[in-house]
Amino acid sequence: MRSPSKKLNFFTFLAGAILFGMLLQACGGGGSTASDNGNGPKTITVVYQQFGPPPYPDAQLWQKVKQKVEAANPNIKVKLQPVVADEGSYYTKVDLMMRSSRTAPDLVMEDSFQISSDVTAGYLTPLDKYLDSWPEYKQQWFPSMQNITTFDGHNYAVMDGTDVRLVWYNKDIFKKAGLPTDWQPNTWADILSAANTIKEKVPGVIPMNLYSGIPMDEASSMQGFEMLLYGTKDPLYNYDSKKWVVSSKGFQDSLDFVKQVYNPSKLLGPTNDIALSTQAATTITQQLMPQGKVGIDIDGSWIVHNWEPNGPAVWPQWQQTMGMAKMPTQNGQGSKYVTLSGGWGYAIAAQSKNKDAAFEVLKTAMSKDMLAQYGIDSGNTAPRKDVTEVPAYKNQPGNAFFTELVGFTQFRPGFPAYPKISVQIDSAMQHVMSGQSSADAMQAYGQAVSGIAGADNIEKR
Template sequence: MKRKYVIAAFTATVVTAAGLTGCSAGESTGGDGTDGPVTITILESKQTNIDAISKEIPGFEAAMKEQGKDITVELIPDLLTDEQLKTKLTQQLIAGQAPDVLDIGENMAIAWSSAGYLAPLDEYLEDWDGWSHYYPAVKEAMTRQDGQIYSLPSGAGVLNLFYRKDILEQVGVDTSQPETWDDLIGRLEQVKEATGDTPIVIPAGTAWGGGTWGEGFQPLLGGTDTGYYDSETATWDLESPGWLAVFELYADLVEKGLMPVQDLQNPNPWEPTKYVKFPEGDIQVAAQGTWGWKFDWGPDGATPIEGLTEKVSTWQWPGLRDGDEPYGWSSTGGGYAISEDSEHKEAAFEFIKYLSSGKPLAEQLVASGAASARDDLDDVAPYSGEPQLLQAGEDLSNSVFVVTGDGADQISQAVATATELILSGSADGQQAYEAFVKDATELLGPSLVKE
């Protein structure tokens, strides 16, 4: 078993029995692995996931019975925010009482695998023919610092720039793929002149929280500079040139009046930007992931756009520096992991395999608006009937992703604070970068900063 240490943010946490109800990795009706009757647990904190997993459990249990395995799945529904989920599961992992199967985000997987709370999946993956169908970029993204894999993506996506094709055509602005940011900024200035709008939103500032890093800054940085994290030394290179280039881009967009600064400084900045102005056509370009087709602007989304696929299309991220090519940014989203303290790891992986294959996977992807991380799902209904997701899956096969490790949360916080300085007019790009380096250095500590 890997040596465990308590994640620093929670070293002072007092774990009480009341905080651990309903989740016990060791609970079963007997047996070990997949021998004899076994009960495994999974916690889901979002209603979409609760509904999707509930639908798949009977089929899994029946499939196991056909194989002579008596495995029961107990779904623990608990509607929580991401931060609440992180806190609750951290407490349970420390106490050794987490669910067998964990449905978690990438940052949680990074932190918890380093802490020894997650079981390595490599041995199981080597014996599973489904693993050969995952895109190479996805396999790389799921590989942690020690060279092992601790979670299997429940879906994937590509972060791109979504744009209002109908509005740009109305005002006579080119809708072809912009090759560089200079090209795109020139078009945005045309839109602003024609409409008076602030035409683009990219997550920025502290109000957007982790999205400022994960949905805005990091995609821009990763397409410009893949050396900002050194996986060999597990350190962040704060002097890598891409940081300054991205801060200067943010400053340029704000200085030219192209970003909705006031909206970005308000609480829940995604609401006035992505849920009001983009659907109304008053913001014409938005950084967004594959899930936008369903959860934001689809028929059942937060703010449906009638005739969505006729009015909205996507660009890849343009190159930021001379020689940079347009690209898509991979997003692995959530992933299934197994608690290191689970007494039924084999049964838990059987469930993960089932959820990650064929029709069960196709149904989950359509429910969540995610693309397949596998190359063999395009003909599987209902996924096969989702052209936007199929296109995202095609983009995913050659998109960009930079694997990082410990310190991602601290980097996220420092980026949010530094871009807030740009939004408030307190700093230009160079000053924001300098503030970022100071803040990130203090937050990361010397062991995580490259010398």
């Protein structure tokens, strides 16, 4: 048998090379220019996402870092290389850049959620030896913020910002319902009891919002389901056995909570036209909450930025109207409270020729004062403990409370299978919203996850 045409292979290669070059050009081209062993000035290339209207917090951060580093180190030049793209396109473009030593940056902005897949692809440098020589990191970064960037026992990035999830409540509605305005629920039952009281005593409002169903995607699985499940004794993923837990009392109890919120005979949540819409978060946070139409909302720390002077739904009264409470565990057991975090950090590309110098630049960017200002500019919650010592950061509404939650936060399993599994969580939630039993929804979830992760990689409790 004759081998495939070499001519065809050549043109296939040529077409791929041209496409690769075009994509690299779209990313801005050009990576690091000198090695750690070189004698000349080192250029440290920093890649970060830039999207939406200005101002751009990451650009503001790195302009300050560039000025400070270059003033103190004549042999280091910092080259800023923003990638103008939405989140999905950013991942694609940066992956292309990191495949080649010619185009790889030195420092790259990484979604903490993408670290495992980028490590598996060979794109990132383990930072253990650098972090071990930097006492400030171990002392000031919350343990949770160190763990979120760790994969297979090695740390690959330094977080510059995060977020948390909590229970928001409207004090005016609580007062009308005869509920305390300094409310802190201690169990799931406390939340449902307050929602039922609002249902009975304050007509015309949504007693509580819990994101649920497929249209709201990760908001449903993370803000909704996982904020419940992580408050039980049963995990989503068993790190000891390295298996997904597809059947457990905690999983079923979490679905039952969703079922109670969306029980049509005594609806506590939004109607389906709102809940099962891709615009549910916009409707809730930018319209209904400022209008005083939502009693309780399990949501993220970032929603306050909707209501600020430059936000899409300016609401000066929110600081007096909205209360903030910790999400309790199911029965107040264990740690008593639960929250989940995501966020971004900076990593050193595996193909970088300037790893030592890159880390020195990274340390400058991650200083207390730099991250305090970055937190103010970006609206992110700081990953380091001592940032709350900076008055400008601490005095931002909610920041002190949000940073406190980082101390006990948890995060999603950072494995390539998770995005597909997350969709199955959303599906199970939507099924119980439509009347299916929690047991049947959980069984269907288990079958789907078995197909995604493999039968050998799941377990039941």
